[in-house]
Amino acid sequence: MTASVNELITTAPGASCDADLAEGPWAFDLSPGYGPGASEDDVIPDPVVRPGQLPVAYQRMSDDELHARIRAAKEALGERLVILGHFYQRDEVVQHADFVGDSFQLANAALTKPDADTIVFCGVHFMAETADILARPEQHVILPNLAAGCSMADMADEDSVEAAWEELMELYADEDTSDGRASVVPVTYMNSSAALKAFCGRHGGIVCTSSNAATVLEWAFEQGRRVLFFPDQHLGRNTGKAMGVPLEQMPMINPRKPGLGVEPQELLDARVLLWPGFCSVHKRFTVAQIDQARAQHPGVKVVVHPESPMPVVDAADAAGSTDFIRKFVAASEPGDVIAIGTEINLVNRLAADYPDRTIFCLDPVICPCSTMYRIHPGYLAWVLDGLLEGEVRNEIVVDEDVATHAKVALERMLAALPK
Structure with missing residues (x-):
C-alpha cells in the first residue's frame, strides 16, 4: 500500500522539506510567510493574510471524528453544497470533494x-476568487483556510504590473497599429489575483x-504583436518555445529596474515578455534528477x-498540465516506470491508482505545496x-x-479550449 504524503513527511524527516508540515496547519496560520515546507525563495506576502483561527475543539478532534462530521454535513446540505478539490490537495481532503481537477477543470465544474x-x-x-x-450573485464561495495563498500569485502585484505596463505603453507608443x-x-x-485578471x-x-496556455497564446498573437505574460516565467517560456518563438524574443523583464532591466530594442523585438515569477514546488526539479532517474531506471x-x-x-519525455500528466500515466502499460515532476500529492495518488507501474517523484525530497497543504479536514469540518x-x-x-473586468478575461479563457 502506498504511504500517504503525511506519513512520508512524518516517517522520513531527513528527506522532507520540514517535518513540521505534517502537523496541523493552524499552528502556522498567523505567522509571516507561508509556513513549513515553503521554499526559501518564496516571497513573504505583504500584508500577510490573517485568517480566523480554527477553534481549538476542531484542532483536537480525531481524524475519524472530523471525517464523520464532514460526511454528515454533506448529507444534510445535499444539493445546496458543492465541494471542489484541486489535484494537489491532501488525500484526507480530496476524498470529500464532489469534483477533483486542475484549475481549468474546476473553474468549469x-x-x-x-x-x-x-x-x-x-x-x-x-482559485476561490475565480469561483466567486x-x-x-446569490452563491457563496468559501475557502476553508484563508491562509491558503500562493507564493507565485504574490510575485506579481497590481501596482508593479500597472507600472510595467505604463513603461511598455510609452515605448510602443509610436508603433503602427493600423x-x-x-x-x-x-x-x-x-495563479494570480482577481485584480490582475481584471487588469487583463x-x-x-x-x-x-x-x-490551455498554447491556445491562449495563439489567441493573444492574433490580437497583438507581443504578449506580456505573468506571473510564471517558466510556463510562458516553455509554451512560447514549443510554439516556435525564439528564446531571444522572450526576454524576462524586471519590474524593479529602470527600463524593466531590458534594452529598448529587445523590448521592441520581443514576442513574449516574461515576468520573473515561479512556482516554488516546480522550480525544485532539475536535469540532474532526470539523469539520476534514467541511470537508476533504464x-x-x-x-x-x-x-x-x-x-x-x-x-523530459513529455510535459503538460496536471490533467495531461494523469492522462500520460493512464496511457502507460503495466510494468512501466514513470518519473513525474510535479506536486507530491498528485504523484502519490497516481502511484496508488496504478500499483502495477512504478511511479515516483523526480524530487527525492517530500515537499508538498505548503499553501495547498493549509487546507485540512479540520477547516473543512x-x-x-x-x-x-x-x-x-x-x-x-x-x-x-x-x-x-476579471470575468471578461476568464470567459475568454474558458472559450480557449485546450488542444
Whole structure:
C-alpha cells in the first residue's frame, strides 16, 4: 500500500522539506510567510493574510471524528453544497470533494452546479476568487483556510504590473497599429489575483491555465504583436518555445529596474515578455534528477509540469498540465516506470491508482505545496458545520468592479479550449 504524503513527511524527516508540515496547519496560520515546507525563495506576502483561527475543539478532534462530521454535513446540505478539490490537495481532503481537477477543470465544474447555494473550494485563494467571479450573485464561495495563498500569485502585484505596463505603453507608443493589432496583449496565468485578471480584462487580455496556455497564446498573437505574460516565467517560456518563438524574443523583464532591466530594442523585438515569477514546488526539479532517474531506471518515462524550468522540460519525455500528466500515466502499460515532476500529492495518488507501474517523484525530497497543504479536514469540518448553523465562514467576495473586468478575461479563457 502506498504511504500517504503525511506519513512520508512524518516517517522520513531527513528527506522532507520540514517535518513540521505534517502537523496541523493552524499552528502556522498567523505567522509571516507561508509556513513549513515553503521554499526559501518564496516571497513573504505583504500584508500577510490573517485568517480566523480554527477553534481549538476542531484542532483536537480525531481524524475519524472530523471525517464523520464532514460526511454528515454533506448529507444534510445535499444539493445546496458543492465541494471542489484541486489535484494537489491532501488525500484526507480530496476524498470529500464532489469534483477533483486542475484549475481549468474546476473553474468549469463550478459552473455545472448553478443550483448550489455554496461552493467550498479546497484549493488556494486565487482559485476561490475565480469561483466567486464566475458564480451566480446569490452563491457563496468559501475557502476553508484563508491562509491558503500562493507564493507565485504574490510575485506579481497590481501596482508593479500597472507600472510595467505604463513603461511598455510609452515605448510602443509610436508603433503602427493600423491593422487593428495591439502592441502588447496581457496574459495572466490562473495563479494570480482577481485584480490582475481584471487588469487583463480592461486591457484586451486573457487568463490562461497550464492546460490551455498554447491556445491562449495563439489567441493573444492574433490580437497583438507581443504578449506580456505573468506571473510564471517558466510556463510562458516553455509554451512560447514549443510554439516556435525564439528564446531571444522572450526576454524576462524586471519590474524593479529602470527600463524593466531590458534594452529598448529587445523590448521592441520581443514576442513574449516574461515576468520573473515561479512556482516554488516546480522550480525544485532539475536535469540532474532526470539523469539520476534514467541511470537508476533504464527505460523510465519522464513527464513534468510546464511550470518546471526549461532545461527540465527539454530533458523530459513529455510535459503538460496536471490533467495531461494523469492522462500520460493512464496511457502507460503495466510494468512501466514513470518519473513525474510535479506536486507530491498528485504523484502519490497516481502511484496508488496504478500499483502495477512504478511511479515516483523526480524530487527525492517530500515537499508538498505548503499553501495547498493549509487546507485540512479540520477547516473543512468547521466551515461545513457553520453552514448547518446558518453561518457562512471564510467567504471569498471579490469587489464588483474587479469581478466585472476579471470575468471578461476568464470567459475568454474558458472559450480557449485546450488542444
